[in-house]
Amino acid sequence: MxxxxxxxxxxxxxxxxxxxxxxxxxxxxxxxxxxxxxxxxxxxESLASSATPLFHALGVFAAVMATHPLPCHGNRSSWGGEALEEHDFLRDPHGPGWHLxxxxxxxxxxxxxxxxxxxxxxxxxxxxxxxxxxxxxxxxxxxxxxxxxxxxxxxxxxxxxxxxxxxxxxxxxxFDRLVGAVATLEPRAAPLRDSFTLVEARPEGWWYSALLPDGRLAAAFFTDPDLLAARAAWTAAGWTALLDDSGGTRERVVAGGYVLANLPSIAPAGxxxxxxxxxxxxxxxxxxxxxxxxxxxxxxxxxxxxxxxxxxxxxxxxxxxxxxxxxxxxxxxxxYARYLKLWLTYYAQERRWPEAPFWRRRQAHPDGEW
Incomplete structure (x- = not known):
């Protein structure tokens, strides 16, 4: 036909x-x-509040809201220092972000x-x-x-x-070869009510975690595929060991009694x-x-x-x-060229592990050449 x-x-x-x-x-x-x-x-996946005007422009806001996304009220990060810094969306004219x-x-x-x-x-x-x-x-x-x-x-x-x-x-x-070891975790206690996203830098890479609308937790460890951490992250035991070595990410997993619901999957993220x-x-x-x-x-x-x-x-x-x-x-x-300059600037803020290969690679190219 x-x-x-x-x-x-x-x-x-x-x-x-x-x-x-x-x-x-x-x-x-x-x-x-x-x-x-x-x-x-x-x-x-989590969306910033800036996506809401796009939903309206495309005429899909009602359809998206019918999927019952979880409001995301802000972001926390441990980046450039141990302390968690918080950015909430209370004053954002577009309202909250969304966990989808x-x-x-x-x-x-x-x-x-x-x-x-x-x-x-x-x-x-x-x-x-x-x-x-x-x-x-x-x-x-x-x-x-x-x-x-x-x-x-x-x-x-x-x-x-x-x-x-x-x-x-x-x-x-x-430009780079970042990969993510992505998994979902199920609660064995009352699910968290903390709808903030969390980003946490570690010597071998960084963690991201966020609630899903059904109460599960999405978590991913990002690193380079040639590093030992990436090879460890392929397995449940290795991924969990990396998680146990984290700070705020591990704390929110323990607080909700979360356990792995599936084997980590490795996806390109560079x-x-x-x-x-x-x-x-x-x-x-x-x-x-x-x-x-x-x-x-x-x-x-x-x-x-x-x-x-x-x-x-x-x-x-x-x-x-x-x-x-x-x-x-x-x-x-x-x-894309403008974005790369901003991306390099953000990675340059993390100076705690200057000899770690993951961070050294991202801080040695101020001209935007990998």
């Missing part, structure tokens, strides 16, 4: 769905292809994309992308079998691998950027275009904003503006 669309989006995460919502509201036909069936990763049930959140965004007119193909994989005249011939494999999708423009929104963009000639450039982020008849968005260290809190909020920006560039391109896609790629590159 062969179908036609104007824009084909590969990837149904926040960036891809935000792009689909924005395009659909402009009346531009969109087909969104997502390999998963909507169950997603069980781990949650990520599968429910993803499903809400997919529903919003469908409501905006997108043809959402779940459980469907992109097998190949080939030029077809001035457009694209995309081979799909889904629940109904093989099919062909013809599109004028292709969007790679399928995350860090950026497989489609790289097939079309783009290059993925990594800074990477696609060069270029757009080309003739295609662009990348979200992590496919530029992926950031989780310390930056650039995750979902940036993905939503990036999806809207990509839709605006696509609309201009389809209207005949030849500079729209090159300008989009230039903005991605410039924004």
């Amino acid at each position: 062969t179908t036609r669309t104007t824009v084909a989006i590969a990837g149904g995460g926040p960036a891809g769905t935000a792009c689909a919502v924005a395009l659909g509201r402009l009346g531009i036909p969109v087909t969104l292809v997502e390999m998963s069936t909507g169950s997603g990763n069980p781990l949650g 049930d990520r599968p429910a959140f993803n499903a809400a965004l997919l529903g919003a994309a469908a409501a905006a007119g997108a043809d959402c193909r779940l459980g469907t994989r992109v097998r190949s992308v080939q030029r077809d005249g001035s457009g694209w011939r995309i081979s799909l494999a889904g629940p109904a079998g093989a099919e062909t999708l013809l599109a004028e423009l292709v969007v790679d929104a399928a995350g860090r691998p950026a497989r489609i963009a790289r097939l079309l000639g783009a290059v993925r450039v990594a 800074n990477t950027c696609l060069q270029p982020a757009a080309g003739d008849g295609w662009l990348a968005v979200g992590d496919a275009a530029a992926a950031y260290d989780p310390l930056s809190s650039h995750g979902i909020g940036s993905a939503l904003a990036g999806g809207r920006n990509a839709a605006a560039a696509i609309a201009l391109h389809l209207a005949g503006d030849p500079a729209a896609l090159p300008a989009y790629a230039d903005r991605i590159a410039a924004g």
Whole structure:
């Protein structure tokens, strides 16, 4: 079977769905292809309050609130010193941040994309992308079998691998090799009511933890893959030993009687950027275009904003503006360069372990070269 669309989006995460919502509201036909069936990763994610205006701009605020996110009232960090510093959101004009049930959140965004007119193909994989005249011939494999999708423009929104963009000639450039050992913990006592996120620097890397809406705790240890800590973090025993060596992170785990609910999973978390982020008849968005260290809190909020920006560039391109896609790629590159300078500045604040490889690597490159 062969179908036609104007824009084909590969990837149904926040960036891809935000792009689909924005395009659909402009009346531009969109087909969104997502390999998963909507169950997603069980781990949650925290959003800064600045995401709330984006929810309203995309018209998804009610749908997101229907997933019952847990309000996040601030952040605590032990960074550059042992003492915990606290930043609350009481005076934030946008209100609290949010701890998400990520599968429910993803499903809400997919529903919003469908409501905006997108043809959402779940459980469907992109097998190949080939030029077809001035457009694209995309081979799909889904629940109904093989099919062909013809599109004028292709969007790679399928995350860090950026497989489609790289097939079309783009290059993925990594600035560092940070990985996260991520796990969920279940309470054996009354769950914590402390909805602050916690970041804690350690000699081998740093910890992040936050409550999930169902009372579980999400925790991740970030380090470099060649360090002993990373190899230890692959196992439950090694991950727990690293946790026991922490301060505030261990204290909140003990306070809630939390125990590991699953083996830690290792995921790439470093800074990477696609060069270029757009080309003739295609662009990348979200992590496919530029992926950031989780310390930056650039995750979902940036993905939503990036999806809207990509839709605006696509609309201009389809209207005949030849500079729209090159300008989009230039903005991605410039924004990533600005971000790296801020990222290096933040890591430079932690000076307690100057000889530790993890910190030395991040403090030896003031010019932004890794």
